[in-house]
C-alpha cells in the first residue's frame with residue numbers, strides 16, 4: 001500500500017507498551033509517537049527504545065523534561081500528526097480523552113476497561129472484524145472477554161452451543177505494580193453474577209447464552225478459565241479439538257508435556273524467547289478437553305498482558321479501512337508477531353501440526 005496508517009499510543013503502560021511494539025512491526029502502520037503523563041523508568045524506556053515521547057499536557061511535559069526524558073510535544077501535537085490513536089490509559093480514566101480525539105479529528109480505539117457504550121462497538125478480530133471497517137470509534141474487549149470470545153466463537157459458529165457457564169480465576173495484579181496492590185493467601189470472589197465478561201461477550205455474539213463467575217487469587221501472571229458448554233448435540237473430543245484447531249489464536253498446551261499449571265505456560269513462553277514472555281494466543285489444555293455427551297469442558301489460560309495486542313492491531317487496520325478482509329488482517333498480524341497454532345511444532349502430534357498453517361475465515 002502507498003501510505004501507512006499513522007498511529008499514536010496514548011498511555012504507555014502494560015498494554016500500551018506492547019501495542020506500540022506491535023505497531024512498529026506492521027509494514028502498513030507507522031508509530032508516530034507515544035504519550036503518557038508519568039516520568040519514571042517506564043517512560044524512559046520508551047525513549048530508550050527510540051519512540052518519540054509526547055506528554056499528556058504541559059505540566060507533564062515539564063516533569064518529563066526535568067526527569068531527563070526528551071519530549072517532542074504534548075498529546076495535542078501528537079494527535080495532529082496521526083490517523084488513529086490507540087488509547088491505553090487506565091480504565092475509567094481513558095473515556096475522558098474522547099473529547100480531545102474528537103476535536104483533533106482522529107479515530108480512537110479504547111481497551112476493555114471502558115464501557116461498550118463509549119464507542120458503540122466492542123471488538124474481537126475473529127468475531128466481528130467487518131463491523132469495525134472505516135468506523136471512528138471502537139473498544140477492544142478485555143483479556144478475559146477476548147479469550148472467551150475466541151474459544152466460544154469456535155464452538156458457536158458450528159451451531160453447537162446451547163449454553164455456556166464459565167468460571168474465571170483472575171490474577172490479582174500486574175507484575176509491575178505488585179509491590180503496591182496484591183492479594184496474599186486468599187481468594188476474592190466477585191459478588192456480582194454474572195461477572196462482566198459474559199455480557200461483554202454478548203456485545204459481539206448476542207445470541208450466545210453465557211454466564212460467567214469470577215474471582216481473583218494470589219498470583220500476578222495470567223488468568224485461568226474453566227468453561228462448561230452445554231451442546232445442541234453430542235460433540236466428540238475429536239470434533240472439539242478440530243473446531244478449536246481451526247480457530248485463529250487458540251493453541252493447545254498439554255499436561256502430558258509437563259505443562260501442568262499456569263506457571264508452566266509462562267515458563268514455556270519465556271523459553272520460546274517471546275518478548276516479555278508474552279502469549280498472544282489462548283492456551284487450551286488439550287488433555288483436559290472432556291465431554292459427558294451433554295456438555296463439553298475446557299480449561300484455558302489467558303495472558304492478560306498480551307492477548308489484546310493483536311486485536312488492537314487488527315482493529316487499527318479495520319478502522320482505517322486499509323484491509324477489508326478479516327482473515328487477511330489476522331494472518332498479517334499473526335505473522336508479524338509470531339503467533340502460532342502450535343507452541344512446540346517440531347515435536348507436536350499431527351492434529352495440531354495440520355492446523356498450524358491454516359488461518360481460517362472467521
Ligand SMILES: NC(=O)c1ccc[n+]([C@@H]2O[C@H](COP(=O)([O-])OP(=O)(O)OC[C@H]3O[C@@H](n4cnc5c(N)ncnc54)[C@H](O)[C@@H]3O)[C@@H](O)[C@H]2O)c1
Pocket residue numbers: 010011012013014015016035036037038042056088089090091092093094111112113114141142143174304305308
Ligand atoms: N493490565 C491488563 O492485564 C489488561 C488487560 C487487558 C486490557 N486492559 C485494559 O487496558 C487499559 C490500560 O490498562 P493497563 O493495565 O495497560 O494500565 P497501566 O496502568 O499499566 O498503564 C496506563 C498508562 O497510562 C498512563 N496514564 C495515566 N493517565 C493517563 C492519561 N490521562 N492519559 C494518558 N496516559 C495516562 C499511566 O501513566 C500508565 O503509563 C485499561 O482499559 C485496562 O482495563 C488491561
